[in-house]
Amino acid sequence: MSERTPDANGQPVIEVKNLTKAYRLGVLESFRTTAKRLLGRAVDKQRQFKALDDVSFSIQPGEVVGIVGHNGAGKSTLLKHLCGITTPTSGSVTVRGRVAPLIEVGAGLIGELSGLENIYLNGVILGQSKADIDAKVDEIIEFSELADFIDTPVKRYSSGMQARLGFAIATSIDADILIVDEVLSVGDLAFQRKCFERMDQLLRRGGKTVLFVSHNLRQVERLCSRALLLDHGKLLLDDTSSVVCESLFERMQGIASARTTVNTRIESTGEISLCGIEVSSDDGRLVDSIRSGQSLKVTVEFSSSATIEQPSIIIGTHTPDYIYINAGSSATEAERPDIVPGVHRVSYEIPAFPVIPGVYLIRFSVYDGNHRPVFLGESLSSFMVTPSSGEIQKAGMRLIEIPGRWSL
């Protein structure tokens, strides 16, 4: 769908050369400084922040390119340049063709106007002619499922209805270059599925050049042939999407381990305090990342100031947004010693930890024989799961991998 087919002139549709964008730090500049700048006079150098720093790349017609990076990496600033909203501090941006930005869903809706009026207003704002919209209006209404409410002022819509209308308008836009800035699915489940399909369709529609900005690496990997990795305004990597996404996974790992203690949640009676947590792989080496499907061994070292009889110790994992993946309790072990005052090491090993790549955190709790909580801890330590081989071929939209067999 997205082979690099140069057009008749063999020219790229987007050419960015040594693009640098610096914003001045600080509050408002004085009226006099502004006036001087506008008149083209020299002004004193202020402290600057480079949102983009010497970025160069070019994109051929028909390419579907993902743009990934952490918050503040410069993705939005880059898109603003491609849309022509802002001008470079230095360098150049050449865009050959009409650009349609799929902006935040519903950003341009005006409450006083009816749904139908908003379709026209937003359509022309997004660069369509009135005739274009005339041709599409029925489809937009149908897609948004708002036929009965289309003459009602948008301010009386529920937020879900507004989002549906916004999404339907935004994705109906026809242009040579589509810029998709994380248009998330909106509405209820049935509509979300429609949104996904629509996005897929848009991204795969032949001949269109698409720039796709997302934090959802799996989506980028699946939909894009190529990806750009931005970091602190610099273009770190410009390669196939799988290479770029893998590299970003690895970078996230570093950040994740730097963040381990930030959100730690501990509730303790004081009888037990945590000394350390280790993650190790198959061969017993201490690691901070494992491959998806590899074995995982978590070792917890803690000290106890009291005797806890018939304890049950729980070691589990969860995602950064507190979806609890798994947990093992020592209560299932027939033989378990009491915890006596002193330092203890316990470990829990999972032969295969088959979750999708991402950051995971460890929780650890201790209950006594009466099921009284002695120590409850979450987000105690983090580790990274990196893609196993062949990750690209695997299905999206899953959390864990349960082995299965096909007969085709």
Add this chain to the structure above:
Amino acid sequence: MSSSPRNYQNYSDLLWVLVWKNVTLRYKQSRLGLMWLILRPLMLVGIFMVVRGFVGIDSGQVPYALLTYCAMVPWTFFQEAATDGVGSVVGHANLIKKIYFPRVIFPLASLLTKAVELIVGLAILALMMLWFRWVPGWQALWVVPILLYTMLVALTISLAGAALNVFSRDLSQGVPLLLGLVMYLSPVMYPLALVQRALLEHQAAGPSSSFLYTLYTMNPMVGVISSMQRCLLEDVPPDWAVLLPGAAMVAVLLPLSYLFFKRAEAYFADVI
């Protein structure tokens, strides 16, 4: 960005849809609706008539109410178009930050919105003339070029004003205040003939009288208002000597104002 003819079509559609939006929004959920358009000028005319009861303003043969309302129509148009235009870019900050199209569309849309409302003002003026049985002659056709010229006057202020307002919101506060004062420096409440009599015939300000008169006519709205009254009410062509100083001002300032806007445009999204 490419600027194919197709783009121009889209931009002009955008312009007209914005005008339609402005007009519609102003009267949605308002009971008096279009009445608001004529209420303000009519009330001002009423106040002028009361004031005239004390100070005595000679309006010649023309009924005073008709003379002032005839001045009020272009003045209101100009004042509102300029004020609205100055606030137009900042008022669409959410679009400026998200989507590219020529920013000059915003002040233009403001201007055209007021031009649509002007039609209502003109209709009331026609009704008033009917009431006073004041029949216009062929010279009334001058009204069209005069009103087009008024648009240029309003743009002179709104282009530079809208751009400056992005950097400093003081403009959207200051401009309406200033224009409210300039109204008294324009022959709205009183006929131009009174100024001419005082400064040209009686040399009321001594040797500098002629100079003061030229200064007075450098306000382009002096020429606009006087021409409206002459063409509609007196059936004589515009007085070019009155129009000229103001037109010279516009001819110099409008291109500068536009260039300034174009220059500042690039910074809108970063600063707004």
